[in-house]
Amino acid sequence: MSGQIIEFLRNSDDFISGEEISRLLGITRAGVWKRVKSLRQKGYLIEASPSKGYRLLYSPDILTENEIRAAVKGNIIGREVIFFESTTSTNDRAMEFGQKGYPEGVLVIADTQEKGKGRLGRTWFSPSGVNLYFSVLLRPTFSPKDAALLTLMAAVATVSGIKKNAGLDASIKWPNDILIRDKKVGGILTEMKSDMDRINFVVLGIGINVNLRLGSLHKNIRSIATSLKQETRKSINRTELLGQVLRELEYWYKALLRDRKEPLLDEWRAMSSTLGNKVSVRTKDRVISGIAEDIAKDGELIVRLPSGLIEKVYAGEVTIPKNQNAKFKTQN
Numbered sequence: 026m027s028g029q030i031i032e033f034l035r036n037s038d039d040f041i042s043g044e045e046i047s048r049l050l051g052i053t054r055a056g057v058w059k060r061v062k063s064l065r066q067k068g069y070l071i072e073a074s075p076s077k078g079y080r081l082l083y084s085p086d087i088l089t090e091n092e093i094r095a096a097v098k099g100n101i102i103g104r105e106v107i108f109f110e111s112t113t114s115t116n117d118r119a120m121e122f123g124q125k126g127y128p129e130g131v132l133v134i135a136d137t138q139e140k141g142k143g144r145l146g147r148t149w150f151s152p153s154g155v156n157l158y159f160s161v162l163l164r165p166t167f168s169p170k171d172a173a174l175l176t177l178m179a180a181v182a183t184v185s186g187i188k189k190n191a192g193l194d195a196s197i198k199w200p201n202d203i204l205i206r207d208k209k210v211g212g213i214l215t216e217m218k219s220d221m222d223r224i225n226f227v228v229l230g231i232g233i234n235v236n237l238r239l240g241s242l243h244k245n246i247r248s249i250a251t252s253l254k255q256e257t258r259k260s261i262n263r264t265e266l267l268g269q270v271l272r273e274l275e276y277w278y279k280a281l282l283r284d285r286k287e288p289l290l291d292e293w294r295a296m297s298s299t300l301g302n303k304v305s306v307r308t309k310d311r312v313i314s315g316i317a318e319d320i321a322k323d324g325e326l327i328v329r330l331p332s333g334l335i336e337k338v339y340a341g342e343v344t345i346p347k348n349q350n351a352k353f354k355t356q357n
């Protein structure tokens with residue numbers, strides 16, 4: 026009910042009387058006042074005037090299901106929103122919903138994750154009140170060999186969303202690290218359930234460090250991570266950023282469903298901080314060094330070895346040595 030009071034106040038440019046709120050919600054005026062006091066305790070600044078009523082002056086960055094619903098306007102992505110104040114991992118929950126037959130487009134989002142998962146079995150630091158952690162359930166009709174395009178799509182949507190919402194130039198380090206000034210600001214974890222020739226469902230999990238203070242990070246990763254607030258020196262509204270990233274996802278997903286793969290790959294190439302550089306890629310069993318030449322349609326990184334031979338790398342961890350003495354732009 027407090028969420029509805031915030032909605033009324035937010036939709037009104039001026040004061041809204043206690044009497045009107047009490048009528049709309051079917052509660053007493055004392056009940057309205059009680060909820061206003063509890064909203065103030067959560068950080069909302071609400072002016073109260075005995076003659077005019079209530080007016081919202083400031084909203085703290087609190088994720089609420091109502092606000093998320095209002096910000097997510099796509100007709101596929103986010104057509105259903107499942108919000109948790111806290112959950113294990115939004116990816117795990119979305120996988121469960123996928124198994125239970127939930128429809129494509131379901132958005133699972135949490136303010137904090139107890140067991141946030143990163144790539145390669147790592148954990149994803151997921152404190153409450155500062156970042157975005159969300160997963161989208163998809164049921165694409167294309168073949169499993171094209172599934173990697175969905176991860177590329179998530180990276181492109183995240184970078185575009187950050188650009189449009191926070192005005193920052195982020196880039197993609199293969200396969201799907203989101204960087205700003207070479208520091209990690211976000212990551213993507215894709216999980217899939219499929220048969221040999223058919224995707225059952227895919228979960229795209231996205232984590233973005235939004236208002237995280239770097240001081241709260243473990244000292245081992247403080248020097249390699251960043252957040253949007255750290256870069257802009259301003260607090261970013263998480264719900265608005267989420268809405269923007271989801272709009273970008275919707276755009277690119279519809280393009281993929283119409284078989285428009287090349288524009289997506291071109292966008293990925295333009296956002297990549299990997300292509301054109303000397304790289305070392307640590308795979309499960311070896312390290313491959315060479316020039317990162319291109320990305321293949323199946324998401325593999327194409328590396329030209331010093332011998333001139335080409336290697337395609339499916340999974341691994343890229344390092345880009347500083348002070349490159351042989352850097353060139355790929356011909357795409």
Ligand code: BTN
Pocket residue numbers: 113114115116117138140141142143144145147149157158159160201202211212213214230231232233
């Ligand atoms: C990476 O290692 O770079 C991938 C990080 C992915 C983190 C996100 S947060 C939302 C979703 N739920 C998870 O448990 N992981 C992903």
